[in-house]
Amino acid sequence: MDQLPMHVVALIFSKLPTKTLAQLKCVCKLWSQIIVDHAIPNDLYPRVLILAANSSATHNNNPTYTWVKEGRSLKISSNLFSDFAKSKGKYHLENCCRGLLCFRKKSSQDSETRACLLNPLSQKIIELPACASQSHQFTSHQRRPLFYGIGSFRRYGLGFDGAAGVYKVVSISRQICGPRSYMKAEVYTLGTRSSSWRTITTTGFTLVDPKTALFSGGFVYWVQGGYFPMSMASEKMLDLCKIFAFEVGKEEFRFIPLPRALFSAPDCCLFFQLIDLKGALGLVDCSASTDCSDTDRYDNTFKIWMMEKYDHVGEGEASWVKQYTVRLSFIRDPCQFTFIGPWDQLNERNQVLLIKCGHSFISYNVDSRQWEQIHTPGLHHSKSDNRYLLLVRNDKRSYNFENPDTGHEYTVKTSRLADKDDIDTQLFCYTENLLLLSSIFKEN
Amino acid sequence: MSSSSTTTTTTRLLMLKASDGVTFEVEEAVATKLGAINNMVEEEGSEDLICLPNVNGKFLGMVLEWCKKHANNNTNSDKGNDEVNKWWDKEFVMDLDQNTLYHLLMAADYLSGTELVDLLTEKVASMIRGKKVEEIRETFKIKSDFLPGQEEEIRKKNSWAFE
Numbered sequence: 001m002d003q004l005p006m007h008v009v010a011l012i013f014s015k016l017p018t019k020t021l022a023q024l025k026c027v028c029k030l031w032s033q034i035i036v037d038h039a040i041p042n043d044l045y046p047r048v049l050i051l052a053a054n055s056s057a058t059h060n061n062n063p064t065y066t067w068v069k070e071g072r073s074l075k076i077s078s079n080l081f082s083d084f085a086k087s088k089g090k091y092h093l094e095n096c097c098r099g100l101l102c103f104r105k106k107s108s109q110d111s112e113t114r115a116c117l118l119n120p121l122s123q124k125i126i127e128l129p130a131c132a133s134q135s136h137q138f139t140s141h142q143r144r145p146l147f148y149g150i151g152s153f154r155r156y157g158l159g160f161d162g163a164a165g166v167y168k169v170v171s172i173s174r175q176i177c178g179p180r181s182y183m184k185a186e187v188y189t190l191g192t193r194s195s196s197w198r199t200i201t202t203t204g205f206t207l208v209d210p211k212t213a214l215f216s217g218g219f220v221y222w223v224q225g226g227y228f229p230m231s232m233a234s235e236k237m238l239d240l241c242k243i244f245a246f247e248v249g250k251e252e253f254r255f256i257p258l259p260r261a262l263f264s265a266p267d268c269c270l271f272f273q274l275i276d277l278k279g280a281l282g283l284v285d286c287s288a289s290t291d292c293s294d295t296d297r298y299d300n301t302f303k304i305w306m307m308e309k310y311d312h313v314g315e316g317e318a319s320w321v322k323q324y325t326v327r328l329s330f331i332r333d334p335c336q337f338t339f340i341g342p343w344d345q346l347n348e349r350n351q352v353l354l355i356k357c358g359h360s361f362i363s364y365n366v367d368s369r370q371w372e373q374i375h376t377p378g379l380h381h382s383k384s385d386n387r388y389l390l391l392v393r394n395d396k397r398s399y400n401f402e403n404p405d406t407g408h409e410y411t412v413k414t415s416r417l418a419d420k421d422d423i424d425t426q427l428f429c430y431t432e433n434l435l436l437l438s439s440i441f442k443e444n
Numbered sequence: 445m446s447s448s449s450t451t452t453t454t455t456r457l458l459m460l461k462a463s464d465g466v467t468f469e470v471e472e473a474v475a476t477k478l479g480a481i482n483n484m485v486e487e488e489g490s491e492d493l494i495c496l497p498n499v500n501g502k503f504l505g506m507v508l509e510w511c512k513k514h515a516n517n518n519t520n521s522d523k524g525n526d527e528v529n530k531w532w533d534k535e536f537v538m539d540l541d542q543n544t545l546y547h548l549l550m551a552a553d554y555l556s557g558t559e560l561v562d563l564l565t566e567k568v569a570s571m572i573r574g575k576k577v578e579e580i581r582e583t584f585k586i587k588s589d590f591l592p593g594q595e596e597e598i599r600k601k602n603s604w605a606f607e
Contacts, residue, residue, distance in 0.1 A: 001568075001584045003546055008553050011561065015569035022605035026577045026598050029589050 002030065009034050050120055051340065051354075052093055052101055073375040074361055091116065094156045095213040095220070102158035102169065102213075115156040115169050115188070131171050131186050132197045151176040157213035157220035159248035166191050170220055170246050174207060183207065187251055200251050207244055216276035220246040221256075223274060234263035241270060243281075259305050259320035262287065275339050277351070281307040283320065284339045300334050302326040304366070324366040328357070330390065330402055343374075358402070360390040458485070459493040460508070466501030468508055477511040479556030496555070503544075503551040510536060510560055537567040542584075 001009065013021060013035060025032040051074065089107040094115075096102070103116040105127065115128040131154075154173040161168055167190040175182045183206055186197040209225030222244040232240075242255040262270065262285055275282040285303040306323040328337065336358045343354035343363040351366045354374075361374040373390070390402050401410040456472040458481070475494075476482040484494055496504060513532055540548065545564060552560040572580060581588065588595060599606060 001542075001546065001586070004549060005553065008549060008561070008565065012565045012568045012572070015566055016572060019605045020573065022602040023577055024572070024580070025602060026590075026595050027580055027588070028586050031586075032598065 006034055050096075052096065052120070093212075095158055095215055097158040097167070097215040097220075098160045100158060100167065102156055104154070104156055113154055113156075115171065117158065117167075117169070117190075126190075128169060128188055129196070131173070132199065151181075151209070153209060155210050155213065155222065157215070157222070157246065159215050159218070159220040159246065161248045162218060163249055168248050168251075170248075171197070172202070172207060172210065172222070172244075172246075181206070185246075185253065200253075202253060205244070205253050205255070210244060214274045214276060214281075215248075216274075216281045217279040218248055219281070220248060221274055221281060223272075237263050237270070243274070256307070259283065259285070259322075261320075261322075271334070273339050275304075275341055275353075277304075277306055277323075278342055282323070282339075283307070284326075286334045286337065300328045300330075300332075300337070302328070302334075302337070302339070304339075324351070326353070326355075326364055326366065327369070328355075328364075328371065330357070357390050362390075457492070460504065461493060461495045462499050462501035462504045463497050464501045466504070468501075468504060470508055470512070471515070474508065474511045474515040477515050477557060477559075478507070479558060481555065483556075498554050499551045500547065503547045506544075506548055507551050507555060507557060507560065510563075511557070514559065533563055537563060540567070 004012075009031075013024070016024070021035055025035050089105045091103040091105050094102040094104050099119065101118045101120060103118065104113045105116040106113050112130050114130055117126045117128070118124070152173075152175045154171060157170050157172070159168050159170065160166070169188045169190070171184075171186045171188070173182075173184050175184075183202045185200050185202045187200055188197050189195055207222070207224060210222035211225055212222075214221045224241060224244060238257060238260060242257055245254050245256050246252070247254070258272070262272065271285075271287045273284045273286065275284060283305040285305065302325070303322055304324040304326060305320040308319040308321055338356040340354040340356060342351065344352040353364045353366065355362050355364055355371075361376055362371045363374055364371040402408065403410070457469055458472055458475045460468045460470060460475065460481075462468070472485065476485060481494060484491070499507075513536075514529065537545075545567065549561065549564040549568070552564060571583060575583065580586070590598075
């Protein structure tokens with residue numbers, strides 16, 4: 001095989017799963033070199049699916065939990081982050097994009113956060129330089145205004161520009177100093193030798209407390225936070241609650257309105273999640289199920305909307321199409337459900353979604369409306385005797401399971417404290433199509 | 445029906461000359477399955493003799509055999525032919541020894557026969573799949589050239605893949 005040109009060997013490797021490639025690095029120096037040097041094109045073949053989540057225990061040094069898809073089960077892998085966990089600083093997971101994870105890093109020496117990227121399979125970490133726009137500096141005779149910093153934020157989002165074939169990190173920040181606020185945005189393109197943060201315009205955009213970023217089909221999306229009183233008129237809500245989108249290729253921002261139907265229900269309590277539906281933006285409407293008027297009869301119905309190509313010429317409304325209805329009658333609290341992403345591979349036609357219910361994972365086929373529990377070896381509760389039970393919650397002393405068929409709850413006392421199950425459900429990242437080691441890591 | 449229509453159309457013939465002097469006379473429609481030849485035909489136009497100094501006659505013959513099969517089947521828009529093609533491809537790569545496989549792959553790559561490269565690389569990939577590192581070394585007769593400890597280091601760093 002050593003007679004074959006390198007690019008042909010790279011082609012052969014591109015047909016192999018990422019896991020096999022990681023093993024092939026041990027065969028000989030040449031193979032290891034080819035795998036490391038070539039950004040193996042991997043759009044066509046199933047890759048590794050990795051889930052990562054922030055730990056809700058902030059004091060914990062290990063920032064994330066990871067699961068690797070193994071056939072039809074999810075396996076906890078502690079090794080993926082072993083190097084990463086050792087490095088100093090606090091990491092907060094921002095988002096995932098094409099095999100890379102983006103973190104916000106806070107270190108003790110630095111007052112500002114920095115963007116950090118991790119390739120979980122090679123464990124390469126890139127720490128980007130600090131953004132050019134640092135906090136507003138106060139001179140000695142200027143007094144710091146009261147409430148300085150409240151409502152200020154800096155967030156990072158990782159995206160991929162498909163046309164140019166480059167990753168870009170976007171930083172959005174807002175600094176509130178008394179009555180004034182400064183909204184800034186910068187972009188960093190990876191893989192170019194002389195990369196630096198470039199300021200881009202945010203004129204006309206003011207963002208309130210953005211939640212976790214999501215990359216889907218060339219855009220990085222943020223959901224705005226904030227508090228809206230129940231009495232607010234739906235028209236005003238529609239105007240205020242918008243999705244903030246960054247087009248990675250054009251480096252432009254825009255607001256995308258939510259589906260109007262979300263606001264139509266009387267006394268609606270807005271609650272939704274964004275997911276990536278194989279390149280299209282999906283919105284899971286959980287608010288219908290939070291209708292608490294009849295507390296005895298919860299009906300966990302989730303409507304999934306899909307955004308059709310957003311017409312960016314006019315300021316028109318985004319066209320949302322109601323795609324699926326998911327009904328999960330077990331677990332009464334809709335907040336316990338996190339819609340993560342497609343569970344099936346990219347090239348499969350059926351839409352099977354990966355959903356986290358309480359602390360367990362299920363796959364849900366939207367066509368047949370069947371769900372299936374996903375076995376997660378490595379979790380304490382995933383023992384064979386309670387395989388068909390869903391872990392609803394756990395505290396230090398016990399696990400609470402629910403049998404989805406009967407609706408019965410079980411409590412299992414435990415002497416072992418398992419904080420491994422303690423996951424912040426609000427921050428969940430999902431990625432597949434992992435690059436083993438793309439060339440961007442060499443140049444940075 | 446379709447076979448009679450192909451005989452009535454006037455097809456241009458090209459002469460392909462391999463590195464060892466062996467020449468092949470093929471229809472243009474067959475030879476242009478190869479990107480490199482397609483480019484030459486479009487650029488030079490008039491030239492009917494194409495010299496290919498990097499490809500041995502034995503392998504050029506095999507590449508052209510593949511082209512012929514796929515060019516013929518392209519003219520029939522029959523769906524069933526897709527299956528026949530797949531089956532034929534499977535047979536084609538089934539009993540290739542490694543040496544022939546690599547030479548064929550190099551020839552296909554040189555001649556920009558994208559579909560054929562795809563078929564052959566898939567064949568090699570299938571020889572790697574599901575094997576352990578030691579088995580791969582044995583299959584491809586590769587000697588580990590790592591210094592003592594280096595391999596362990598890589599294994600440790602990629603331990604997730606060996607779990």
